[in-house]
Amino acid sequence: MSESKANRIVKRHSGAKISYFSDKVVKHQGVDQTWLEVKKTEEAILISKKTCLFRVPRVYSYNLEEGSIIFERLIGMLPIYKFMRNPCVSKAVAVRLGEILAAIHEHVPQHWKMHSGSYSREYGDIPPVFTHGDFAINNIFYHPKTDQIAIIDWSPAPWLTDRAQIDTHYADLCVFLFSLFVRSPLRPWEIRYPESVAQAMIRTYNAKTSTAVNSVNLKRYCEKVLSETREPRKSLRSTLRMLMLRRSMARMKRFIGVPNLLE
Ligand SMILES: Nc1ncnc2c1ncn2[C@@H]1O[C@H](COP(=O)(O)OP(=O)(O)O)[C@@H](O)[C@H]1O
Numbered sequence: 646m647s648e649s650k651a652n653r654i655v656k657r658h659s660g661a662k663i664s665y666f667s668d669k670v671v672k673h674q675g676v677d678q679t680w681l682e683v684k685k686t687e688e689a690i691l692i693s694k695k696t697c698l699f700r701v702p703r704v705y706s707y708n709l710e711e712g713s714i715i716f717e718r719l720i721g722m723l724p725i726y727k728f729m730r731n732p733c734v735s736k737a738v739a740v741r742l743g744e745i746l747a748a749i750h751e752h753v754p755q756h757w758k759m760h761s762g763s764y765s766r767e768y769g770d771i772p773p774v775f776t777h778g779d780f781a782i783n784n785i786f787y788h789p790k791t792d793q794i795a796i797i798d799w800s801p802a803p804w805l806t807d808r809a810q811i812d813t814h815y816a817d818l819c820v821f822l823f824s825l826f827v828r829s830p831l832r833p834w835e836i837r838y839p840e841s842v843a844q845a846m847i848r849t850y851n852a853k854t855s856t857a858v859n860s861v862n863l864k865r866y867c868e869k870v871l872s873e874t875r876e877p878r879k880s881l882r883s884t885l886r887m888l889m890l891r892r893s894m895a896r897m898k899r900f901i902g903v904p905n906l907l908e
Pocket residue numbers: 657658659660661663670672702716717718719720783784797798799800
């Protein structure tokens with residue numbers, strides 16, 4: 646790919662490599678992931694245009710052989726959790742995210758056919774929907790001046806790879822909840838009250854969608870997501886991460902175990 650020199654290149658845990666240019670970013674990853682991300686981003690742009698609830702970075706071009714996508718760079722936007730220290734702001738954000746996720750799940754993809762994966766079959770009668778695939782808080786960006794929300798990274802999370810084009814709606818919700826509760830040992834965590842954010846988000850989601858979640862299934866799916874979380878490599882950093890992860894998981898388990906959570 647003929648490119649001017651990147652001003653920063655970051656290798657991610659996911660295996661993707663991000664190169665930053667002044668007005669674009671280039672994402673390199675596996676070929677299958679690239680294809681899926683392009684296709685899903687095209688669908689996401691349709692949802693964004695139809696609902697005006699969020700924006701999606703434009704895809705300028707892509708190269709399937711190289712496994713690369715050139716995206717529009719989000720200028721002036723920051724990860725939304727940086728604005729979520731204030732409980733009133735974070736609750737308002739949660740309500741918007743509930744509405745956004747409901748719109749994503751209501752979308753019927755036009756350009757490719759959904760097929761039922763093993764994941765949805767495991768859960769019998771819960772119908773699959775179009776999912777984001779990694780609806781974690783760090784994939785959500787915010788522009789404080791324009792009040793716009795952007796959703797990035799429509800490539801499926803590595804541990805959902807074989808089934809993340811579609812899934813049950815619980816998958817995105819569980820990933821989102823997990824991302825609210827999980828804390829890094831090496832930086833302060835901006836979301837001080839994940840429980841109230843989670844509750845406001847799910848309640849709005851349930852009010853806006855035809856596929857409302859119930860607490861029994863939510864608990865079951867979240868426990869599955871938690872049990873699939875990979876053990877990190879053994880180093881001081883990863884041991885600290887694991888300890889923090891266990892504490893975060895315990896807090897999330899307490900939250901999803903609360904009776905009448907969604908009533
Ligand atoms: N369009 C974009 N504009 C600005 N920054 C971006 C853009 N796309 C990705 N990034 C930055 O790169 C990071 C990783 O990109 P992402 O697509 O989420 O990859 P991964 O699959 O590794 O999580 C993001 O958290 C964000 O900081």
